[in-house]
Amino acid sequence: MSLAYYPGCSLRHSSAEFDRSTRRVLAxxxxxxxxxxxxxxxxxxxxxxxxxxxxxxxAARNLRQASEVGDELLAPCPSCYxxxxxAEIEIHKSDEFRAEVNEVLDKPYxxxxxxxxxPEFLIKFVGEEKIASSVKTDxxxxxxVPYYGCLLGRPSELTGECDNxxxxxxxxxxxxxxxxxxxxxxxxxCCGASVxxxxxxxxxxxxxxxxxxxxxxxxxxxxxxCPLCHVNLDLKQAQINHYLGTNxxxxxxxxxxxxxxxxxxxxxxxxLNKNVVDPEPLVxxxxxxxxxxxxxxxxxxxxxxxxSAAREKAADVEAKS
Amino acid sequence: xxxxxxxxxxxxRAKLLDRVQADVRDCYQCGNCTAGCPAAFTFDYMPNQVxxxxxxxxxxxxxxxxxxxxxxxxxxxxARCPRNIDIAGIFEDLKTIATAQERGVPEHVKTFNExxxxxxxRFGQLPELYMMAMFYLGTxxxxxxxxxxxxxxxxxxxxxxQFVPRKAKGADEVSRIYKKTMDKAxxxxxxxxxxxxxxxxxxxxxxxxxxxxxxxPA
Numbered sequence: 001m002s003l004a005y006y007p008g009c010s011l012r013h014s015s016a017e018f019d020r021s022t023r024r025v026l027a028x029x030x031x032x033x034x035x036x037x038x039x040x041x042x043x044x045x046x047x048x049x050x051x052x053x054x055x056x057x058x059a060a061r062n063l064r065q066a067s068e069v070g071d072e073l074l075a076p077c078p079s080c081y082x083x084x085x086x087a088e089i090e091i092h093k094s095d096e097f098r099a100e101v102n103e104v105l106d107k108p109y110x111x112x113x114x115x116x117x118x119p120e121f122l123i124k125f126v127g128e129e130k131i132a133s134s135v136k137t138d139x140x141x142x143x144x145v146p147y148y149g150c151l152l153g154r155p156s157e158l159t160g161e162c163d164n165x166x167x168x169x170x171x172x173x174x175x176x177x178x179x180x181x182x183x184x185x186x187x188x189x190c191c192g193a194s195v196x197x198x199x200x201x202x203x204x205x206x207x208x209x210x211x212x213x214x215x216x217x218x219x220x221x222x223x224x225x226c227p228l229c230h231v232n233l234d235l236k237q238a239q240i241n242h243y244l245g246t247n248x249x250x251x252x253x254x255x256x257x258x259x260x261x262x263x264x265x266x267x268x269x270x271x272l273n274k275n276v277v278d279p280e281p282l283v284x285x286x287x288x289x290x291x292x293x294x295x296x297x298x299x300x301x302x303x304x305x306x307x308s309a310a311r312e313k314a315a316d317v318e319a320k321s
Numbered sequence: 322x323x324x325x326x327x328x329x330x331x332x333x334r335a336k337l338l339d340r341v342q343a344d345v346r347d348c349y350q351c352g353n354c355t356a357g358c359p360a361a362f363t364f365d366y367m368p369n370q371v372x373x374x375x376x377x378x379x380x381x382x383x384x385x386x387x388x389x390x391x392x393x394x395x396x397x398x399x400a401r402c403p404r405n406i407d408i409a410g411i412f413e414d415l416k417t418i419a420t421a422q423e424r425g426v427p428e429h430v431k432t433f434n435e436x437x438x439x440x441x442x443r444f445g446q447l448p449e450l451y452m453m454a455m456f457y458l459g460t461x462x463x464x465x466x467x468x469x470x471x472x473x474x475x476x477x478x479x480x481x482x483q484f485v486p487r488k489a490k491g492a493d494e495v496s497r498i499y500k501k502t503m504d505k506a507x508x509x510x511x512x513x514x515x516x517x518x519x520x521x522x523x524x525x526x527x528x529x530x531x532x533x534x535x536x537x538p539a
Contacts, residue, residue: 009446009449010447010449012483013481013483014449014476014481015481016480038490038491039446039489039491040441040445040489040492040494041441041495043438043441044437044447045394046433046437046438047438047441048394048413048417049413049416049417049420049430049434050416050420050438050503051417051421051502051503051506052340052414053502053505053506054498054499054502057498057502061491061494061495104497104501104502104505105494105498106497150393150394150395150397154395154396154399154400155396155399155400156400164400164401165400188397189359190359190360190393190395190397192359192393193393199363199391199428200465200468200469202359202360202363202391206359206360235472236472238471239468239471273479274479274480274481276475276479
């Protein structure tokens with residue numbers, strides 16, 4: 001399988017840590033890929049808010065570029081993923097629409113590229129068993145809630161999730177990686193990203209609720225898989241606090257960062273230093289706590305073994321005498 | 322006085338059926354869309370009200386509304402609609418129609434979309450800082466820029482900012498796609514508006530001719 005990788009605009013700068021950690025995780029899991037040659041912006045929210053054909057044509061251009069590499073496209077950013085997936089479905093379904101799109105492209109798109117988001121790709125092509133068997137660092141003391149946002153779960157017919165309201169792919173991956181995943185009801189609540197700049201009140205209120213609910217669920221951090229959710233919850237956390245009069249300090253980690261740590265990558269490998277709310281103390285504490293617990297368990301097991309050995313010896317002596 | 326417009330209602334029902342495969346007539350006003358909408362607190366009309374307005378042909382009010390502009394496209398309404406109406410799809414389509422008809426839409430959504438697409442058309446890949454600068458210039462509202470200026474500090478410290486935008490290789494094609502598709506959409510809306518005005522004129526003329534004959538127009 002030749003996999004094409006579409007980083008997208010956000011992953012170049014504002015979420016460089018998502019890009020780096022995803023690439024590292026793919027390397028550890030032995031997934032080979034090639035970047036889409038000369039990719040351009042997928043159009044994101046503004047394109048499909050302005051014109052349907054514009055949105056589909058911008059996405060189709062990238063599908064055409066990806067078809068030079070192979071028939072599978074991985075788009076870690078869910079916004080890119082939704083745009084590319086939408087175009088894929090509509091273009092592959094109707095030759096008439098494909099012709100309409102090709103009319104505005106410089107070179108026609110004739111391929112059949114299938115688009116995957118990161119959780120979907122990991123579940124389908126790597127699998128939970130492979131992830132679980134590759135775990136190097138014990139993260140069982142890291143309490144998190146997975147936050148899917150809008151684009152990874154909805155609509156489930158498109159994303160391949162089991163349910164609109166309760167997507168599970170990130171839960172399954174994190175559980176396979178040995179992380180303590182908490183159950184909560186805000187998995188798919190919107191963070192307000194698409195009008196975050198023109199109408200910030202929406203973003204402040206929605207993102208504030210998500211932070212509040214994560215803490216209520218007993219989590220110490222939120223795991224996301226979307227650069228826009230990350231900007232809203234992490235970079236804008238100080239603004240949310242200012243607007244709502246709260247003092248949240250919740251680290252927001254990317255799925256690929258947590259997975260990378262579990263697979264034995266270092267904090268530098270997954271660029272924990274790029275997160276605005278510093279996650280390093282929490283991660284260190286969780287790893288140390290897990291180590292202390294396993295050391296304690298080992299000590300207890302050794303003690304138990306010593307005791308039973310002593311008992312056996314005593315029984316032997318008794319039997320002989 | 323509110324005037325219901327059966328012609329407009331029929332025209333936009335057909336248009337949405339064709340473009341989104343969603344029938345506004347299916348809506349029976351349960352209000353599930355409004356109950357789940359995270360952005361409805363900023364809307365002038367609730368999502369279920371928009372559906373009713375489309376049913377009775379109050380299309381102009383809908384196209385000029387804040388509601389369709391401030392929709393966050395989270396798709397919760399679509400996922401929860403018991404009649405399987407793609408409500409978010411309808412909102413999206415109405416937004417594109419409002420854009421193509423070059424309406425002066427409320428809020429800064431249009432400014433944002435144009436700043437974003439303008440930047441993408443110029444550079445191929447989105448230069449975030451450049452786009453933000455263009456957006457704040459476009460809003461002519463220094464207060465908004467000041468509210469977000471604080472974000473620049475952590476972004477610079479964390480090395481997440483690209484200061485000088487670079488042109489990607491496919492930028493020219495992107496710019497051509499942007500121009501071609503927007504021109505096409507605008508031309509389509511203009512010709513549709515013209516056709517509608519002509520048929521209205523014909524109706525009025527037909528109506529008055531009928532009235533002269535002493536018949537009541539249907």
